[in-house]
Amino acid sequence: MLRSIFRRWETDAALVILSVSQLPVLALCVLGCLKIAFFNLHGAGIFEWVERSLTALIVAAATFWVGQLFTQVIVYYLKAYARRTEAIWDDVLIPILQSIVPPLIYLCGTFFFLQILGIDLTGLWVAFGGITFVLGFALREILADFFSGLILLIDTPFQFGDMIALPNGSTAVIKKIGLRVTHLYLIDNHCEIYTPNSQLAAKDIVNLSRPTPHFAYSINLSVKADADPVNTTKILREIVLGHPDTLGNLDAKLENLDKFTGFGEAKPGKMSKLEAGRLRLLAEKEVNQQLAKIETAFDELIAKIKVLAKGGLDAAEISILQVAYQDILKNVGLRAVIDSKSKRGRSTSKNCLHQTSTIPSSARLEPGIKFGCKTPICFQRTKLFYRKNGNPKLTY
Template sequence: MVQYLTRLGYITATIVALYLLVFFGLRLFFRRNNSDAGLVTLKVSRLPALIIAVVVILKTSLSVLVNYQIVVWIEVFLTAVAFITVTYWIGRVLDQVVFYYLKQYAEKTEAQWDDVLVPILETVVPVLVYVIGAFLALQSLGLNLTGLWVAFGGLTFVIGYALQDIIANFFGGLVLLIDTPFRFGDVIAWKRNERAVIKKVGLRLTQLYLIDQHCEAYIPNSKFEKQKILNLSRPNPNYYYTVTLKLSTEAEICRTSDIMEWVALAHPDTLGDIDSKLDLIDRYFGRAIVDENTHQKREMGRLRLLAEREANRYLSQVEELFDSLSSRIDEMESGGLDRQEIRVILEEFTAICEVIGLGVVPADRSRKQAQLEESPELHKQGSLIGNVREWCEAWTKDPDLLPEDHSNLRRAWEQRIELLVGRTNKLFQKLSNPDTDDTRLDDAVSNLYLWIQESFKTSRNEWQKPRIWTSELTLGRGQLQEKEFSAKFYVDDITLERFQRGYRVQSEINREISWHLRRNFLVH
């Protein structure tokens, strides 16, 4: 008995020491390292660990009493408790830690598949964990599960046959997952050009927010994946709108076209040459309705355009430096690069990074190699990232924006900036440690350059300026009756204002065009 008590004391002391070490020692370590994942994991593990510790101590204390039948049943029960506890712990860790950080990771990446995959895994994996845990707990109680497995298999067949539509919807969701034609929050057009927002792709249903009806719709995946879908948010949330007017044959084509183009270009929420917009905004924006709100919109729009022009100045400088670097690498890398050429290339790329707002942080104990990080000093001197943030802040002063638009804008551009820093860092590492026979560095530079233009921002958007199209309509016996003028323009971000921004801008431009045409005696 003394030996048994001594052994039990050693085991209890060891378990208590381990418990204190893990849940107090590691807690201090995670706090010092600002590890939120570690702290949350410890929090959700405390109760399961305590239960497992008690189970281990009890099973150890009962190990010398195996001759009693009740002790055997107690040990079996404790084993089942252990399986249930571990299953509960795994489920909690998956919910509070794994899927929480997977969703954060999915928000930061450009890939679309993870936005769909993570919610599906979040639904399916815990169910599988609890089912397996339940079977193991029942098996530990001595129940013969062979018949249960057979019954389960037969039941699965019957259920599968009865629920063909649900299974079709599930695989329809997988098709959407594999093809990834959209991300959550994207604006799409489907059916009869109805506009909707992707809210969620579930195991059976896709959840949509219908913009015009201001309601939610739930579409079976098997039907939704067969629909013809236009993604209006890709490659960017700038969407093409049209204002059409029918005028008499006496309307002057050149004068009418000029006024329509100037009005569309003067609006602060459309795309086009910024200098031209600043020249026209006082004369051709907000003239139809003159009030304090219109004046505020004009002034806030002017400040936003000035901030964007400054950001575009740095962006244009970055684009020119990338063009120069790509040409230099193309000349040098034929036949391989020597150390001197690699040093020259790295110096030029570092200069580009400084314009972006990234400084080189040398390697130390916490990092094995040098890397790029945002530099407050470079932002003060003037940088692309710093000016993009100032432009974003000026954008949030738009009086037409809703309160949630402010945080959405900041979050969207911070995500883009984070992606820019990450991609630039990858290229920096590649240029810092290239193979001497590497002949594809120009491709790596070009890929980053193209990503900046297509997914971050571009200063060269002449093709996005408003355009005017005219046509002649004939009625009756071939007689010319009227002329049709169409002003086509891009709205800066159709996801703002609860996805109503494009309609508002379209209405305001239509009103301004009518006012200016009447003022110039071009319509009655």
């Protein structure tokens, strides 16, 4: 009855909890009923021993139940939550909890189980406390780095890719925030350093990527005292635009590229950096133009759908939309080639989103070379899957 009710809910959390709790709850009910039955039976030593054993078994069943709920329900939904968020701390903290919490649950349950049976655990607790103290004292620096890493992950002043200024004046990029150390890339020295989290948490860190990711790096240039400031600024702007690796308007970069004279000579049999930069800028410009065409085609397709979808679509209107969609595919760089259907393709199509297409049967789409550049623009390989009536389905 509960299963039929829980199936109407949007989430399957209740069904998972019900499935995990069946055997433990049944065992707890049976053991609880037996304990109640023996509750009023006193005087005989065997009944007292049976009652104590039933209590210990109830503790064992409850421990197993809590452990299963944590590993199969709580951890599962915590991982699902971590996949939906962009934070880093949950991706690191959840596996730690998954590794530490279940053993602690079973360890505590074992202690209670033995204590209920009348086993004296005083010496064991003293030994456990002594071992814990010794380990904590010996590993105090590692534990300090560990907890500092957790604090940095939870209340992080920076994230992956942020640029920070260290107290010694050097500039670094955050590569990874680990549990014990943080990986930093030093820009000036072109090397990586690994800083313990306890030391990093105690420093004053200046995050240059906050509140905006824009970062300016100043370079001092010496010019003559009688130099024209306007002309000097113009020349510097042309030099920056002329380098192919800087950002800027592509037309302006191509115009100033030939003015840039800082490139080395090309090695025999290899293209010069100047020529390679020109080809790359031309290819980038052509790609941008093609992307603009594709964006315009999508806007036109959306406008057609809004107009034709009023009152439903007939066969002629569907055909119009399919033709417009195929034109977009051609602009993207997909072409139809003959291929035969396969079992693997049909099985894969079950897990894909499909868009019906009027491409002839026994055909599929493959990436083609577009934009006129030497390196083809690679798109995801597409496949055609077939309906029983022979019309293909396109997944992309």
